[in-house]
Amino acid sequence: MFSEKIIQHIQMVNKEVENILLNREPASLYKPMYYLLAAGGKRIRPVLLMLSCGAVGGKIEDCIKAAAAVELLHTFTLVHDDIMDNDDLRRGMKTVHRKWDDATAILAGDGLVTVAYQTLLQTKSNMLKEILECFTDGLLVLCEGQALDKEFEEIEEVTLRQYEDMIERKTAKLIEVSCLIGGLIGNAGATEMENLKKFSFSLGKAFQIQDDLLDLTSHKDIAGKPVGSDIIANKKTYLTIYFFKNSTPEDRNKFLTIREKKKILTSDIKAIKEIFIKTGTISAARNKTEQLIDQAIESLHGLRSSEMRDQLEKVVLKIKNRNS
Amino acid sequence: MFSEKIIQHIQMVNKEVENILLNREPASLYKPMYYLLAAGGKRIRPVLLMLSCGAVGGKIEDCIKAAAAVELLHTFTLVHDDIMDNDDLRRGMKTVHRKWDDATAILAGDGLVTVAYQTLLQTKSNMLKEILECFTDGLLVLCEGQALDKEFEEIEEVTLRQYEDMIERKTAKLIEVSCLIGGLIGNAGATEMENLKKFSFSLGKAFQIQDDLLDLTSHKDIAGKPVGSDIIANKKTYLTIYFFKNSTPEDRNKFLTIREKKKILTSDIKAIKEIFIKTGTISAARNKTEQLIDQAIESLHGLRSSEMRDQLEKVVLKIKNRNS
Numbered sequence: 001m002f003s004e005k006i007i008q009h010i011q012m013v014n015k016e017v018e019n020i021l022l023n024r025e026p027a028s029l030y031k032p033m034y035y036l037l038a039a040g041g042k043r044i045r046p047v048l049l050m051l052s053c054g055a056v057g058g059k060i061e062d063c064i065k066a067a068a069a070v071e072l073l074h075t076f077t078l079v080h081d082d083i084m085d086n087d088d089l090r091r092g093m094k095t096v097h098r099k100w101d102d103a104t105a106i107l108a109g110d111g112l113v114t115v116a117y118q119t120l121l122q123t124k125s126n127m128l129k130e131i132l133e134c135f136t137d138g139l140l141v142l143c144e145g146q147a148l149d150k151e152f153e154e155i156e157e158v159t160l161r162q163y164e165d166m167i168e169r170k171t172a173k174l175i176e177v178s179c180l181i182g183g184l185i186g187n188a189g190a191t192e193m194e195n196l197k198k199f200s201f202s203l204g205k206a207f208q209i210q211d212d213l214l215d216l217t218s219h220k221d222i223a224g225k226p227v228g229s230d231i232i233a234n235k236k237t238y239l240t241i242y243f244f245k246n247s248t249p250e251d252r253n254k255f256l257t258i259r260e261k262k263k264i265l266t267s268d269i270k271a272i273k274e275i276f277i278k279t280g281t282i283s284a285a286r287n288k289t290e291q292l293i294d295q296a297i298e299s300l301h302g303l304r305s306s307e308m309r310d311q312l313e314k315v316v317l318k319i320k321n322r323n324s
Numbered sequence: 325m326f327s328e329k330i331i332q333h334i335q336m337v338n339k340e341v342e343n344i345l346l347n348r349e350p351a352s353l354y355k356p357m358y359y360l361l362a363a364g365g366k367r368i369r370p371v372l373l374m375l376s377c378g379a380v381g382g383k384i385e386d387c388i389k390a391a392a393a394v395e396l397l398h399t400f401t402l403v404h405d406d407i408m409d410n411d412d413l414r415r416g417m418k419t420v421h422r423k424w425d426d427a428t429a430i431l432a433g434d435g436l437v438t439v440a441y442q443t444l445l446q447t448k449s450n451m452l453k454e455i456l457e458c459f460t461d462g463l464l465v466l467c468e469g470q471a472l473d474k475e476f477e478e479i480e481e482v483t484l485r486q487y488e489d490m491i492e493r494k495t496a497k498l499i500e501v502s503c504l505i506g507g508l509i510g511n512a513g514a515t516e517m518e519n520l521k522k523f524s525f526s527l528g529k530a531f532q533i534q535d536d537l538l539d540l541t542s543h544k545d546i547a548g549k550p551v552g553s554d555i556i557a558n559k560k561t562y563l564t565i566y567f568f569k570n571s572t573p574e575d576r577n578k579f580l581t582i583r584e585k586k587k588i589l590t591s592d593i594k595a596i597k598e599i600f601i602k603t604g605t606i607s608a609a610r611n612k613t614e615q616l617i618d619q620a621i622e623s624l625h626g627l628r629s630s631e632m633r634d635q636l637e638k639v640v641l642k643i644k645n646r647n648s
Contacts, residue, residue: 029471080434084427103408103474106430110404111467113437117460121453129445129452136441143435147353150427 003311006050009060009067013046016068020115032096032108033115037075039091044207045070045174047315049182052196054308058186062124066131066185069120070178073135076112077142077174079105084150085233089225113139127184134184138177145170152236163241164205171211172204191302198299199312206292207319212237213285216273218323228269234259238288243281251275293320327635330374333384333391337370340392344439356420356432357439361399363415368531369394369498371639373506376520378632382510386448390455390509393444394502397459400436401466401498403429408474409557413549437463451508458508462501469494476560487565488529495535496528519626523636526623530616531643536561537609540597542647552593558583562612567605575599617644 002010021034046067050060081087082095083105089095097105120135121128148166152158179200183193215230216239230237244252255275258268276282296316303309326334345358370391374384405411406419407429413419421429444459445452472490476482503524507517539554540563554561568576579599582592600606620640627633 026468026471026475028475029468080430084430102426106404106408106433107467107470107474109430110433110437111464113434114460114464114467117441117456118464121457121460132441132456133445136438136445140435140438140442143431143438144350144353146431147350150431151350151352 002047002314003307005060006047006311009050009064010043010047012064013043013067013071016064016119017071020068020072020119028104029107029111032100032104033111035096035099035108036078036090036093037071039093041071041075041091043071044315044319045074045178048175048200048203048312049178049185051308051312051315052179052182052200053186054182055303055306055312056183056186056188056192056196057304057306058182058188060308062185063182065119065122066181069116069123069135070174070181072112072116072119073139074174076109076116077146079112080109081146083109084146087225087233123185125185127187131181131184134177134180138173141169141173145173157244158236158241160238160241160245163236163238167205167208168201171208172201175204175207176200195299195302198302199296202292202296202299203316203319206289206296209238209285209289209292210319210322212239213282213289214323215239216269216276217282227266228264228272231259231269231272232264238285239276239281242284243276243279246281246284247275247279251279289320293317326371326638327631329384330371330635333374333388334367334371336388337367337391337395340388340443341395344392344396344443352428353431353435356424356428357435359420359423359432360402360414360417361395363417365395365399365415367395368639368643369398369502372499372524372527372636373502373509375632375636375639376503376506376524377510378506379627379630379636380507380510380512380516380520381628381630382506382512384632386509387506389443389446390505393440393447393459394498394505396436396440396443397463398498400433400440401470403436404433405470407433408470411549411557447509449509451511455505455508458501458504462497465493465497469497481568482560482565484562484565484569487560487562491529491532492525495532496525499528499531500524516627519623522623522626523620526616526620527640527643530613530620533562533609533613533616534643534646536563537606537613538647539563540593540600541606551590552588552596555583555593555596556588562609563600563605566608567600567603570605570608571599571603575603613644617641 017037021030021037024030049067049070050063053063054060078090079096082090083097083102087095088098095105096108120132123131125131145166145168149170152166176197179196180193183196188196212230215237216228218227231240243255255272258264258272261268293316297313300309300312300316341361345354345361348354373391373394374387377387378384402414403420406414407421407426411419412422419429420432444456447455449455469490469492473494476486476490500521503520504517507520512520536554539561540552542551555564567579579596582588582596585592617640621637624633624636624640
């Protein structure tokens, strides 16, 4: 899907991360920091950063450090979120706090956010202060998003608007930060920055709702978690919120009866999927994703035509059509 | 102890922190972030930062943001360390994870480190990049120190050299970072930076060994914890390590018999204190602190004579003579 050039640069980002974390002492800090990064991941944020830089006429060679930084920051959020959400699996492997313990995972996360800054600070750009501000402001918004997500666990009724506000902070923000930092490194003008902002905001939201959808519709495990894991964990997603607002009491009872079972089987997940299809929940989530994707592409077309812009469009379509 | 000017500026730092954290939404994030900062604390790091800046001829008015940043960073380390160490009390109050829960405290810590960067980034200085590097490199060393501290819990024998290496990273580093950032804001020359570095390194180590000593010798509660809490928690400190290396099997047995009791009473702590006096443990820790304090003052005298340097010396003597 990506050009040879981008693939080479992703490998450079991976190498950068490896150089930062491999074979450093004390291993009790650095090994748990590297563990999840070595397990793979789509590297979507570094790719978006590099392509955004390229799309405004910048050199992607200048992006390696910043691209590594956003991936390190993303990994930090995964490690800490997994502790807070009590999750056992990530990328098909034990989460850091399950493989080691909570204390190790807390510290690994702290270390990751620190090396993210250390790496970002090595970016050669006359916009370094703005880049660091964008990164930091984004990180605080991410923390706010996570706080809201935890609040929602305690609230009975969450509206779709509240939910969208939460995912704008928790998921879309880091996608936006990645694209904007790419723009800053590429010395984008004000209109280009505005287009990158709109583009990444829509894309980030689409990405999360797609994630919610795939939890139930994917045939494979998604992100190394079993199908229906959001339902099993009783998480509020675009689907469950839409469903509760747009279903008959009978359908809701059917759903709740399954949800309250001690052990939820594959057949139960299938039954929930059927209720969600019948109530239009699945198609609503799909429509919302498509609408956001269309908005993202429209903003993208505000940028000058280029090979990098074409590749950004391919990333968008890949996200739209992904099935895991 | 401080001049009117410094006291005014500490109040400005407190006000800055209050402005950043008070009345912000979501409260589920910002309230636990502010809780420990509102509980007091000596503000030793902001004071050292401002005085170091003044001692090299800089304006302490330029330090408010950076001074707030080091206090925010310090608070972050307390919040996360308390989870990792399973501590119940801090500054005489419940720790954040006890007052709320682990997830809230993890996120509060993450938020604190982020606003620390946000605030530091507002420092007006042509050395901003160097300031951020100093802060970030220091933070990573802090993480390494905490990892070593956790490792020591699993190791039977830790040498005094290993222990000193750990406290150089876990405690002395942030004292050093505070003084060096003050120097950078004050546009210190290379020799001044070198003196500030040596000064803060010795002072930071003295500060920690003094802390270890006060855990047992203080008549009041220290840092809101009961006397002997390090002993009760079976922590490795300068005292316990020195004692195990420099005592008879009989003394060690006496100590271990008390340590293994289900409930350690005030009289037990008193008995341990007596064994530590008899074996020269208390005086060894006291000598080590004094030696480090002398080194700190010597490095301080490498700086030009000034009112701010005099105040730095008073801070050192205050640390030397503190009893809580």
